[in-house]
Amino acid sequence: MTRIDPETTFSTPADAPLVPRFPIRFRNVEILTAVYRTDPERARALLPAPLEPAGDLVIVHIYRMNDTDAFGVYNESAFQIPAIYTPTGERGVYAPYLFLDSDGGVAAGRELYGQPKKSGLPAMEVRQDLIVGRVERNGIDIVTLTMPYKTRASTPEAMRARLDFVTNFNLKVIPATAGGDAVRELTARELLDLNVHEVWEGPVTVELRPNAQAPVYRLPVVEMLDGFYWRCDFTLGFGRVLHDYLNRPDRG
Numbered sequence: 001m002t003r004i005d006p007e008t009t010f011s012t013p014a015d016a017p018l019v020p021r022f023p024i025r026f027r028n029v030e031i032l033t034a035v036y037r038t039d040p041e042r043a044r045a046l047l048p049a050p051l052e053p054a055g056d057l058v059i060v061h062i063y064r065m066n067d068t069d070a071f072g073v074y075n076e077s078a079f080q081i082p083a084i085y086t087p088t089g090e091r092g093v094y095a096p097y098l099f100l101d102s103d104g105g106v107a108a109g110r111e112l113y114g115q116p117k118k119s120g121l122p123a124m125e126v127r128q129d130l131i132v133g134r135v136e137r138n139g140i141d142i143v144t145l146t147m148p149y150k151t152r153a154s155t156p157e158a159m160r161a162r163l164d165f166v167t168n169f170n171l172k173v174i175p176a177t178a179g180g181d182a183v184r185e186l187t188a189r190e191l192l193d194l195n196v197h198e199v200w201e202g203p204v205t206v207e208l209r210p211n212a213q214a215p216v217y218r219l220p221v222v223e224m225l226d227g228f229y230w231r232c233d234f235t236l237g238f239g240r241v242l243h244d245y246l247n248r249p250d251r252g
Contacts, residue, residue: 011111019108020070023192023237027067031230032124032133034060034145034204035163037223043081046096046218048171048186050243054082054091058219059163060145060206062122062133065102074102077122077135077143079216083169085186085242092167092188097216099135099142113189113239114172120214131229137214144207147227156196159228166191169242184246189239197231 004014011017040056047053059080066073077100080093099120100106109115121136126149133145160166167190174183204227210217 011107018104019111020104022112023235024069024071024108025193025233025235026065026069027233028197029066029232029234030064030124031232032062032131032145032147032227033163033230034133034147034206034227035225036060036204036206036221037225038219039222042218042220047081047083047094050086051083051094051169051186052086054084054164056222057082057225059093059165060143061165062124062135062145064124065105071102071104074100074105075122075124076100076102076105077120077133079143079219080165080168081219082164085169085188087243090167090188090242091164092169093165094169094171096219097214099137099214113168114170114174114183114185114187115168116171118214135214137211140209140211140214142209142211142214142216144205144209145227146205147229148202150200150229151202152200154199154201154228156199156230159196159199159201159230163228166194170239181246184244185241186243186245187239188242189236192235192237193233195233197233199228199230201226201228203227 011019037056038058043053061078063076078095079097080095083094098117106117109117124133131147135143170187172185176182208217
């Protein structure tokens with residue numbers, strides 16, 4: 001038998017890896033997106049420097065991943081704060097909270113990009129004339145979104161003009177085996193080869209419920225804005241390092 005090679009193994013278990021090799025293609029993804037205004041100081045408190053908030057918006061996505069390389073079918077959610085990387089002025093979103101029902105998806109997001117993914121139960125369904133999105137953690141619905149079902153057709157261009165979600169900033173922190181830090185970086189990742197099949201927009205409602213292990217309530221709803229229901233394909237590849245905190249001059 002061929003022995004496991006630790007120098008070429010991409011993920012463990014080596015003979016049944018939890019994280020597949022990248023890139024990964026996502027097909028026919030259904031997304032319910034809600035946008036609301038929050039307290040900008042509350043949002044800023046969740047951003048690692050040198051990121052700064054790009055306004056007072058929060059974007060909540062609930063995804064139904066219908067056909068994903070290696071991961072199959074699963075559900076995911078993300079709470080995103082539009083942000084600016086101040087050294088260069090690059091814009092994107094920072095997600096302080098992500099919940100999903102795929103162990104491989106949790107591991108891949110955390111190990112590769114540093115996304116703060118945790119286990120949860122997102123769900124999206126159509127109830128008569130209403131699209132309902134929910135995220136459950138510890139038996140508590142921490143967020144409930146609603147939007148009318150396909151009442152106002154929109155376009156990818158109109159959605160992209162109002163939402164900047166293609167570049168995703170992340171704080172990657174990995175403790176060293178012997179103590180201290182192995183990795184402490186600000187990273188970036190893009191949605192590649194994005195192909196949007198349809199977009200619908202309309203008013204949304206956002207209800208947050210406190211949970212100490214899923215504290216999305218720290219981004220309170222000040223004003224509910226419009227949202228989108230859309231379907232797309234995209235690819236996730238490797239990311240890039242924006243800022244290495246361990247190499248800062250003041251750290252010695």
